[in-house]
Amino acid sequence: MGDVSWSSFGEWWQTWGAPIGVLLVVVGAFIAFWIVKAVIGRVVHEVVTGVKRRADAADTEALSSSPLAQVRVVQRTRAIGSVLNTMVAWVITALALILILSILGVNAGSLVAMAGFLGAAAGIGAQGVIKDFLNGLFMVFEDQLGIGDVVDLGEASGVVESVGIRVTQVRDVHGTLWYVRNGEIVRVGNKSQGWARAIIDQAVPYHADVDAVEQRLLDVATEMSESPEWVGRIIDKPETWGIESVSAEAVVIRLVVKTRASAKDDVARELRRRVKAGLDDLGVELPSLQKVVVQGLGEQPPKGGQA
Known part of the structure; x- marks a missing residue:
């Protein structure tokens, strides 16, 4: 009786063992991916929640008023979580496929040959995708850029x-x-990491008193940097780097203000408005823009200028 039962079970297993094994592998792969994804999601959530708690912010959007580093930690953590989920999915899929082929009776030699073939095919046909993936991975982990930059x-x-x-x-x-x-x-x-420079190349008539104009530009910028509205966006004392270029019609003087990276454009616009008002008070009549050729833009700072 026992021999008959074991014999019947053996026949049944020979018929249904492989499909059941494949089903178990597929279910196990889904469960493993769900568990790992939940763990990664939990870690990401804890990191993001911790940053928000330290910044006293209710959501990620509110972190824009917090230090830039905290915003970048949130965005980086979420990006890395997405990368890890993708990598885990590919690894689990590959392992499940190998197990399924093994259950179906494909020998190890064939598996190795198939893996080599698939690797060669991926290297030839999908090298662009692989390059995109690796470069994206390095950009995220090295914090080269982030959302909002x-x-x-x-x-x-x-x-x-x-x-x-x-x-x-x-x-x-x-x-x-x-x-x-x-x-x-x-x-x-x-342009959003660390600090930036607002650079004003101001053209004045050739006959103007360069020293007086340069001092007025510096006074205007210094007054702006000390005003309550701008003191948090300008992070160093303004400087004049002297004469940038000279032509028959105009002399170009460079004014430089070091700012927070996110405030560069706002500072530059307001500074131009104040410079215009300051030169009007000085009685300087600006030359025609059609006659002015500004040179030296983007060159290295002068000796003594901050790098």
Whole structure:
């Protein structure tokens, strides 16, 4: 009787063992991915919650008024969580596929050969995708850019709206949303990290008193840097770097103000307005823009100027 039962079970297992094994592997893969995803999500949530708690902010948007480093920790943590979820999904899928093939009776030699074939095919056919993936991974982990940063990627420049594993989305000043493949990004100019400079190249008539004009520019900038509205956005004393260029019609004087990265444009606009008012008070009549050629823009600071 017992022999008959075991014999019947053996016949049943030979018929249904492989499908049941495949089903168990698939279910196990889904459970494993769900568990790992939950763990990653929990870690990301704890990091983000901790940063918000330290910053006393109710949501990520509110962190814009907190130190930039805290905002970047949140965005980086979420991006890294997304990367890890993708990597875990690929690894679990590959392991499940190997187990399924093994259950179906495919020998190890065939598995190795298939893996080699798939690897070669991926290397040839999907090298662009792999390049995008790796470059996106490095950009996230090295914190080259983050959501909300103002960047110059060569072909596209503007505000970063999304950092994906394969594509980074950048919206330019005209509102156009650019989709830039990570593998095609060879340089990243980030205008939102650390500090920036508001540079005013002011042209004045050739016959003007250069010393008096330079002093007035410095006084205007210093007064602005000490005003309550701007004291938090200007992080160093304004400087004049002297004469930038000379022509028959005008002399160009450079005024420089070191600012927080996010405040550069606002500071520059207000500074130009105040400079115009200051030169009006001095009685300086500005030369025609058609006759002025500004040179030296983007050159290194003079000796003694801050790097």
